[in-house]
Amino acid sequence: MESSIDKHLVCPRRLSRRVADDYQPPFPLFVARAAEDLKQVVMAYFGIQYQGQDKKPAALAALRKIVDLFAGNDGPLSYDLTHHVDAYGYDNLIAVAYWRDPAAHCRWLRSTAVAGWWDSDERLADGIGYFREIVSPRAEQYETLFTHAQAEKYQGVGAIMDSASGEIQEHGYWGSMRDRIPISQTDWMSPSGDLEILSGDPRRGGRVTVRGHDNIALIRSGQDWREADGAERELYLSEMEPPLRQGMDFVRDNGPAIGCYSNRYVRNIDLDGNLMDETYDIGYWRSLAHLERWAESHPSHLKIFVTFFRVITGLQKLRLYHEVSVFDLSDQLYEYINCHSNTGMLRDASIQAMAA
Amino acid sequence: MESSIDKHLVCPRRLSRRVADDYQPPFPLFVARAAEDLKQVVMAYFGIQYQGQDKKPAALAALRKIVDLFAGNDGPLSYDLTHHVDAYGYDNLIAVAYWRDPAAHCRWLRSTAVAGWWDSDERLADGIGYFREIVSPRAEQYETLFTHAQAEKYQGVGAIMDSASGEIQEHGYWGSMRDRIPISQTDWMSPSGDLEILSGDPRRGGRVTVRGHDNIALIRSGQDWREADGAERELYLSEMEPPLRQGMDFVRDNGPAIGCYSNRYVRNIDLDGNLMDETYDIGYWRSLAHLERWAESHPSHLKIFVTFFRVITGLQKLRLYHEVSVFDLSDQLYEYINCHSNTGMLRDASIQAMAA
Incomplete structure (x- = not known):
């Protein structure tokens, strides 16, 4: 033992x-x-949110796009894909990916292919929601x-x-x-601290970022x-x-x-x-x-x-x-695009914002 | 708080x-x-064991005797009385008494009235069983x-x-x-250690003492x-x-x-x-x-x-x-008189003795 x-x-x-x-x-x-060389890992949950079966093809296409991006330089060593219906009746697809090297993940995330896709205004007009929740424990x-x-x-x-x-x-x-x-x-x-809406407004959709805490x-x-x-x-x-x-x-x-x-x-x-x-x-x-x-x-x-x-x-x-x-606070990233206002960290970030 | x-x-x-x-x-x-003067207490369980309703008067008389002894010099500050039927169908009465001063308890236990009663050969001939389990946590x-x-x-x-x-x-x-x-x-x-039969033989009845452990x-x-x-x-x-x-x-x-x-x-x-x-x-x-x-x-x-x-x-x-x-080992006393062999510590003391 x-x-x-x-x-x-x-x-x-x-x-x-x-x-x-x-x-x-x-x-x-x-x-x-x-082995000792593993100092910190990255767990990155990339989500796609949609309502209505007519949106399913677009959602699955987005999922494939994310998996394509995984195959690029500095991509994750492992990933898997899931589906769930949330408490509000929305369908959600998630691709979760794991990196063993935060620097590689960072390069990947900032690559033209990935950043260009995520940051594009087209994401706001896809008719589906996106989120990414990326955390890096040492x-x-x-x-x-x-x-x-x-x-x-x-x-x-x-x-x-x-x-x-x-x-x-x-x-x-x-x-x-x-x-x-x-x-x-x-x-x-x-x-330490509370969740905080860093930018955007969950009630209006669009891009919203949430700050976590330690x-x-x-x-x-x-x-x-x-x-x-x-x-x-x-x-x-x-x-x-x-x-x-x-x-x-x-x-x-x-x-x-x-x-x-x-x-x-x-x-x-x-x-x-x-x-x-x-x-x-x-x-x-x-x-x-x-x-x-x-x-x-x-x-x-x-x-x-x-x-x-x-x-x-x-x-x-x-x-x-x-x-x-x-x-740590600095090892977390919570971002939402056109997701309903109770998605992921949004629900309690809004509650804590109202209480503050 | x-x-x-x-x-x-x-x-x-x-x-x-x-x-x-x-x-x-x-x-x-x-x-x-x-208050700080309480350094160690004594919890003393005095039991009476019997089988058959015809023995109940003798058992209750023994219980009253124990309560009478409690009233003597250096007796406990508090006590209560209970009944239960054990897994083997025996009736058991217990008087549990609490002392705030182990020295007073010790004087009481060694008094002529108490020691004379417990140690008497008459206890072996009462047609009922007795036990006492006395422990003293600091x-x-x-x-x-x-x-x-x-x-x-x-x-x-x-x-x-x-x-x-x-x-x-x-x-x-x-x-x-x-x-x-x-x-x-x-x-x-x-x-540390195991239960041990110190004297007597649980299968033969009579007086049996068990040594505990820390x-x-x-x-x-x-x-x-x-x-x-x-x-x-x-x-x-x-x-x-x-x-x-x-x-x-x-x-x-x-x-x-x-x-x-x-x-x-x-x-x-x-x-x-x-x-x-x-x-x-x-x-x-x-x-x-x-x-x-x-x-x-x-x-x-x-x-x-x-x-x-x-x-x-x-x-x-x-x-x-x-x-x-x-x-502590030294703050425990387990003694049985004519109790069945699975009473209190006897059951596992016998098991551990056979395993040793």
């Missing part, structure tokens, strides 16, 4: 873990490992967790890392998520039942998925009360928009502590958790994973 | 709390406070928690303390129990609905009590698998054995960490917890409380 914090990320502690050194987790889980600001140890099948940020760990110690107790993030050795990851926390929590068959597939779809969906809808719809800025339960698709047997949730929280409080005390999550604990040791082909990151 | 750790028990931390200084609990709870080794701030109504160890705190910060998150115990500032409270954890968790009326009484009895009983039975019956040595869900009685509208659970655990793991991950406790969280802010007259203590 090994610590989820990789050796080169261990530092003298100012804060202790929640469990003693002799703690034994109740079943094995794994994390993604990366190596000490994120953690991963997988039910499986095959690194070649790792999703999310794990796909741009190098290998799988052995069985790790910090899981199976509330607070283990925090304990897996290396910076928790010295830092509470407390939020230590916004992002969780990507995934489920992959592509290889699960028979009883396991049935178990997932009949017992695990319904409470999961219920919990994710709760968080989506009750965000301001619990400190969740945005929650999207998305389904993987191929480039033609066909649904795949993979889903994940993308949740932005005011802080890791807010995410912790909901996860460990709200019935909607405890139901998910109890089911997971009950079935975990019997899982064969169903793959579950998550990644949780926190960010 | 104040820390649950009283000012005179604060010391330089070697271990951090689980939550940051700006943590805000979701509703108010309170702890018992005692002020830094225990915590309390109450839904109410009226110290004059505090039960358990709270009854021998001096006052109620204001609203305390360390509650509403898993790990807060640990954070409320002052010694958690510097110590993991890890268990940092056995004891929880007394109570429910008092004497003053609750109408809807609140109905809420307690129909929604809160059933999952509580189910959870307590689970722990009682599955102790060895989860690290619970003994669990008794008892109901308060008067000296004549009449039932009162008060119950509590008395659970001995191998360690605080074992209690934590069960409480925060087992469906049987999460169900209790979720119900509590749902109704807590509406409670008026229902009083809930708990106290959790850990002990």
Whole structure:
């Protein structure tokens, strides 16, 4: 058994873990490992928003355009595509891409091809909405967790890392998520400030940018039942998925009360928009502590958790994973073009602006 | 808002709390406070075990005898009486008594009246069983928690303390129990060693003594609905009590698998054995960490917890409380006279003896 914090990320502690050194987790889980050269990653969510099936071809064309851009110089090392319908009935496609080198990402983002496309006034006239939410945690600001140890099948940020760990110690107790993030050795990851509308007006559409704040926390929590068959597939779809969906809808719809800025339960698709047997949730929280409080005390999550604990040791082909990151203010970019005013960070940025 | 750790028990931390200084609990709870002269308390559970209603008069007479002894010199400052039927169908009466001064307790225990009665061979011939489980946490080794701030109504160890705190910060998150115990500032409270039969043979009856080990954890968790009326009484009895009983039975019956040595869900009685509208659970655990793991991950406790969280802010007259203590090896005494071999510490002491 090994610590989820990789050796080169261990530092003298100012804060202790929640469990003693002799703690034994109740079943094995794994994390993604990366060599020391990985100092900071980029997680870039590019979204397309539309309403009405007549807009679907344009939306899918935009998605293909983004994927084409990924193929350019300095493009991401990995990406995947998803669809979801949000709480307001809008369809959303997202291409999320991962870079292992923030400088490469920066060059890519500023390239004529990418910047020219995003900044063009044509984007305002496409009849669909766009957003990009780009965050860059340093190596000490994120953690991963997988039910499986095959690194070649790792999703999310794990796909741009190098290998799988052995069985790790910090899981199976509330607070283990925090304990897996290396910076928790010295830092509470407390939020500072509020969301702020930097430019534009969400009620009028057009281009709107939102300023985040230190230590916004992002969780990507995934489920992959592509290889699960028979009883396991049935178990997932009949017992695990319904409470999961219920919990994710709760968080989506009750965000301001619990400190969740945005929650999207998305389904993987191929480039033609066909649904795949993979889903994940993308949740932005005011802080890791807010995410912790909901996860460990709200019935909607405890139901998910109890089911997971009950079935975990019997899982064969169903793959579950998550990644949780926190960010410095300066490592976040939230931009929206002609999206409805409750999209992503817009909802709570507007609420916090009115309260201020 | 104040820390649950009283000012005179604060010391330089070697271990951090689980939550940051700006943590805000979701509703108010309170702890018992005692002046600095309280250095160590004694919690003494005196039990009487019998089978068959024909033995009840003898059992009640023994209970009255114990209460008479309490009234002697150096007797306890507070006590209460309970009844429960254990997993093996035996009736058990317990008189639990609290001392604020271990020296006074020691003088009382060694007095001719008390020692003469307990040590007498007549106890072996009474046709009923006896046990005494006596533990003495130092002020830094225990915590309390109450839904109410009226110290004059505090039960358990709270009854021998001096006052109620204001609203305390360390509650509403898993790990807060640990954070409320002052010694958690510097110590993991890890268990050392196993239970051991010191003398006697549980299978043959007679007198048996069990040796504990460092940092056995004891929880007394109570429910008092004497003053609750109408809807609140109905809420307690129909929604809160059933999952509580189910959870307590689970722990009682599955102790060895989860690290619970003994669990008794008892109901308060008067000296004549009449039932009162008060119950509590008395659970001995191998360690605080074992209690934590069960409480925060087992469906049987999460169900209790979720119900509590749902109704807590509406409670008026229902009083809930708990106290959790850990002990040095030398501050524990477990003795049994003609009890069945699964009574109290005997069950797991025998299991651990066979495994050794």
